Amino acid sequence: MQMFDGGYVHHGLLKSAIWLLNEEGETLKRLWLENGSNYDMVFAGHSLGSGVAALLTVIVVNHRDRLGGVPRCKVRCYALAPARCMSLNLAVKYADVIYSVVLQDDFLPRTATPLEDIFKSIFCLPCFLFLVCLRDTFIPEGRKLRDPRRLYAPGRMYHIVERKCCRCGRFPPEVRTAIPVDGRFEHIVLSCNATSDHGIIWIEREAEKALLRMKESCSETVTTAPKVQKLERLRTFEKEHKDALERAVSLNVPHAVTPNEEAPEDQKPEEAPEIEDKSExxxxxxxxxxxxxxxxxxxxxxxxxxxxxxxxxxxxxxxxE
Structure with missing residues (x-):
């Protein structure tokens, strides 16, 4: 774990993100410039890869000159079943560029246990999750929020819900989205699907079902104007992000900043790590x-x-001799 941009991030995942940017940065820059600098730059990853993609996005947002000056509004990250890789203030701060997708009872976004301990106990994961759940039950919520070194899943959360309490079988998936500050996937769900929901195959399948449901609901009202216009919805997203930042400040989250205190786009964070030169x-x-x-x-x-x-x-x- 190390300091970065006024918060804490996972040290190993950050090193991987820096290495990836050093290896592929020139290629991404060339492709973006050759295609007219009009396309969005999207990073995506699953599990540990989602942590690397999220931290890579944070680095790119703060060092946009490395990729030809790509604006922040054109940078996106989709983290599937994300690992906890950044402190709460950073998770809220970059919620406008990082989108995390969590399927129902996935265990990885919910446990703050170091990743190396999780994968060491992969053969007895249910027992390990039970002990972690028992431990976290007795930790007060305020203590978690005041811990500056506690890591969280990054960005805006998209939670795919396909099972209901005390019901058998799977239901048509629903997608719930928010930028939570308190209660941000803090408790492990002891479920027989806690590990299977981490699989990218199930995430893809249920996300596709949810998308088809959304398209069907839109096609039914194609002759009438939508209740919420696209521009108004974008403003709603911006307001949610602003409210989440203010909520973090009101809860005394360490290193949290208000929207007015955020650094401008052309300013780099003072504590950003130096990116090693490829010619080293x-x-x-x-x-x-x-x-x-x-x-x-x-x-x-x-x-x-x-x-x-x-x-x-x-x-x-x-x-x-």
Whole structure:
């Protein structure tokens, strides 16, 4: 976990996002400029990949010059079954560009347990989820909100609901959307579908059903004007985002900012990590990745000396026969 843009993010996922931008940034920039700079730039991912995509979106929004100056309004991220990768203030702040899709009882967006612990216990996941649920039951909501290092699922939430309490079978899926601040998927649901709802196949299937239902409901009223015009709905989205930011401030969420305090689009955050240059020497990169430890070549140079094409220990004086 590390500080970024006034909040905390998952350290490993952030490193992966920076690496991905360094590898593919020039390609994305070239494609966007060659196609007239008119297309939206959309990032998407599932599970851990959704965390990488979300943090990549945050970096791109704050370093738009890396991709040819793409405006914030043209950057989007769709995080499917997202991992918790950023603190609450960042999750609310970037709700206008990051959209998270959660299917019913999916466990991953609901548990604040470190990801490495989750995947270590993958063979006994139901027992692990039960213990986590038992622990979280006794943690007060206010304490969770005041914890600046607690990570959350990013952005605006789209919750696909296909099962109802005390009912058997699946129902036509409904999609509920909001930018929650308190009660943001804080409790694990002990359900036999907690792991299957994490699968991308089920998410795709139920999302497609929900989309077809929406299209059918729209086709029934095609002769009449919609109750909520598109422009008015966009304004509603902006108001929801503004209300969520103000709600975070009213709940004393650490590092939360009001809409007026947000940095302008052309201003980069002061605490944004430096993005490594792609032209960096591979040897230097390897030595940095080892946390400052000596490289293998340095160790060999200290222990051995080369004479007549043979490696000799420095304490030996006679070459091998």
């Amino acid at each position: 020497d591979p040897a230097d990169t390897k030595s940095k990745s080892t946390g400052g430890r000596a490289s293998w070549d340095d160790v060999v140079g200290k222990l051995f000396k080369k004479e007549s094409g043979h490696l000799l220990l420095k304490r030996d004086s006679n070459p091998p």
